[in-house]
Amino acid sequence: MILALETSCDDTCAAVVTAAGEVRSNVVASQGLLHERYGGVVPEIASRRHLELVDAVTSDALERADVRLEEVERVAVTRGPGLIGALLVGVSSAKALAAARGLPLVPVDHLHGHAVASTLEPDPIEPPYICLVASGGHSFIARVDEPSSYRVLGQTLDDAAGEAFDKGARLLDLGYPGGPAIDRLAHEGDPSAFDFPRSLPGGGDAGARLDFSFSGVKTSLLYRIRELGPEEAERRRPHLAASYQRAIVDALAARTEQALDREGLDRLALGGGVAANSELRRRAEELSATRGVALWAPELALCTDNAAMIAAAARFLEPLPYPEYLGLDASARPAVPATTAAA
Ligand code: KG4
Ligand code: ZN
Numbered sequence: 001m002i003l004a005l006e007t008s009c010d011d012t013c014a015a016v017v018t019a020a021g022e023v024r025s026n027v028v029a030s031q032g033l034l035h036e037r038y039g040g041v042v043p044e045i046a047s048r049r050h051l052e053l054v055d056a057v058t059s060d061a062l063e064r065a066d067v068r069l070e071e072v073e074r075v076a077v078t079r080g081p082g083l084i085g086a087l088l089v090g091v092s093s094a095k096a097l098a099a100a101r102g103l104p105l106v107p108v109d110h111l112h113g114h115a116v117a118s119t120l121e122p123d124p125i126e127p128p129y130i131c132l133v134a135s136g137g138h139s140f141i142a143r144v145d146e147p148s149s150y151r152v153l154g155q156t157l158d159d160a161a162g163e164a165f166d167k168g169a170r171l172l173d174l175g176y177p178g179g180p181a182i183d184r185l186a187h188e189g190d191p192s193a194f195d196f197p198r199s200l201p202g203g204g205d206a207g208a209r210l211d212f213s214f215s216g217v218k219t220s221l222l223y224r225i226r227e228l229g230p231e232e233a234e235r236r237r238p239h240l241a242a243s244y245q246r247a248i249v250d251a252l253a254a255r256t257e258q259a260l261d262r263e264g265l266d267r268l269a270l271g272g273g274v275a276a277n278s279e280l281r282r283r284a285e286e287l288s289a290t291r292g293v294a295l296w297a298p299e300l301a302l303c304t305d306n307a308a309m310i311a312a313a314a315r316f317l318e319p320l321p322y323p324e325y326l327g328l329d330a331s332a333r334p335a336v337p338a339t340t341a342a343a
Contacts, residue, residue, distance in 0.1 A: 003072045003097065004311035005058065007090030008082025008110045009137060010034075010041045011304075012053040016065035016072075017311035021121045024065035026301055026308040029053045032177065039176050040166070047085035054093045061307070072103065076314030078307075079107035080331035082137070087330035095325060104319035107328055108310045115142050115150040116316070117309035118269035118296040125269050125296045130259045134252060134280075135272030135304070136162035136177065141210050141259045144269075148316035153259050154210025157201055161248055161274045164214035168221050168244050172237055182241045183277050189242030191279075196220050196247035200254060206262065210255045217247045245279055253283040260293060269296040275303040 001024075006013040010031040016024040031049050035041045062069060077094035080087055091107075098105040114133040118125040128145045130153075139162075140155035159167065162179055169178020174185065197220055199213040221244050225233045233240065252274075260268060270284060281297060288295040302308060320328070 001067055001072050002074045002076055002311040002314055003058070003061070004076040004108075004307040004314060005054070005090040005094045006078045006110070006113070006305060006307040006310045007050045007054065007086050008078045008080070009086060009305060010046045011306075012050050012057045013305060013307035014054075014058045014061035015307035015311050016061050016067050017120070017308055017315070019315055021119060021124055021312065021315065023120055023308045024067060025061045026306055027057050027061045027064065028301070028304075028306055029057050036176055039170060041083070043083045043085055046083060047089060050086055050089035054089055058093070058097070069097075069101070072101075074104050074106060074314065074319055076106040076108055076311050078110045078113065078310050079328070081110055081334045082332065084330055084332040087332070091328060091330045095328065099322060099326060102322040104321050105325040105328070106314035106317050106319045107325070108313045108317065109334065110310075111138060111140065111334060112150060112313045113309035114138075114271040115144055116147045116312045117271050117302045117306075118298050119147050120298070120302065120308060120312050123296070125267060128265055129267035129269055129296075130256065130263060130265050131269040131271055132252060132256045133271040134161035134274035136160055136166060138272070139212055139214075139252075139274075141255055143259070143263055143265070146316070147313070153263070154212065154255055156212045156214060158213050158215040159218065161212070161214060161252060162272065164218055164248055165245075165274065167218050168241075171218075171221055171225055172233075172240060174241075179274060179277060182245050183279070185238050186242040186245045186279065189238030189240070191242040191246035193236070193239035194224060194243035196243055198247055198251045198254070200251060210259055210262075212251050212255060214248065214251070217244065245277070249277065249279045249283055252280060253287065256284070257287060257291075260287075260291070266292060267294045267296070269298075271298075271303050273304045276300050
């Protein structure tokens with residue numbers, strides 16, 4: 001029985017997952033509304049709110065799983081990357097929970113969690129596979145050969161895909177978070193009405209990295225809105241949203257296809273909040289139908305930030321025994337992916 005905590009950004013998350021990958025509970029206390037008025041996450045506010053919520057969320061996760069603290073055998077926690085103050089709340093709580101009972105602790109890399117979320121029950125993906133993870137804080141394509149690690153084949157060089165959605169939505173006056181708003185409005189617009197750039201740095205030659213860049217498309221939207229002027233931009237907003245979304249999804253889909261080709265794999269997992277995007281899902285399904293690629297698009301609760309995915313990764317990592325983890329620190333920057341084999 002693994003109890004996992006995740007507090008890397010603005011959601012306070014706790015989950016109980018079994019060693020076999022059954023999700024017994026997966027609780028998320030979203031701080032979205034708290035940050036909405038600022039148009040983005042305010043780190044200091046996020047840390048304070050985590051502190052207020054973490055105990056209640058942990059109790060709730062245990063209660064929903066119908067598991068007592070005494071039955072927990074391993075504690076897992078996101079060590080990074082993320083907002084340092086936010087991470088510290090999770091790491092400190094997890095250390096306290098584990099140390100009080102002399103339990104082992106598993107520090108987990110947040111991105112590793114996203115990469116292996118699809119290995120959870122009820123329909124676990126089997127490696128090797130390609131995963132496309134696109135969220136508000138990160139966007140990358142990785143190859144997973146063993147669930148204990150992942151290899152990044154490409155990533156964004158500037159904004160994350162979700163960030164591009166959020167910034168685009170702000171330019172279009174659609175509020176925060178912007179992804180769902182653009183997604184909704186895009187249904188009413190023509191995706192070929194405006195021609196926004198798809199930036200795929202480095203091309204796609206054999207051996208080249210499969211990176212993305214989303215800052216150009218955002219700037220291009222800004223210029224287009226200025227050219228149109230406020231009234232015309234407002235009138236053509238559905239077309240702007242649809243064309244902007246198409247440009248982002250085109251880049252994600254093109255890189256994913258290159259990754260599957262180059263690596264010779266036929267299994268694809270989606271992750272991150274942008275996996276909720278209806279056009280991205282449709283494109284992934286098309287890819288799956290035309291190329292015979294098996295697709296895992298787990299329920300949204302496992303795609304957005306959550307603690308079940310942290311437990312998922314912790315199943316395959318060597319835990320730190322008590323009291324070795326007492327000096328463990330959170331890390332704002334990405335950790336080198338762990339390669340230790342299953343415990
Ligand atoms: O994984 P996630 O919950 O956490 C963060 O990285 O913070 O992802 C949130 C991101 C936001 O940028 C949001 O705008 C985006 O996912 N998102 C979407 C959609 N739903 C959420 N982007 C595009 N289309 C959507 N339907
Ligand atoms: Zn994330």
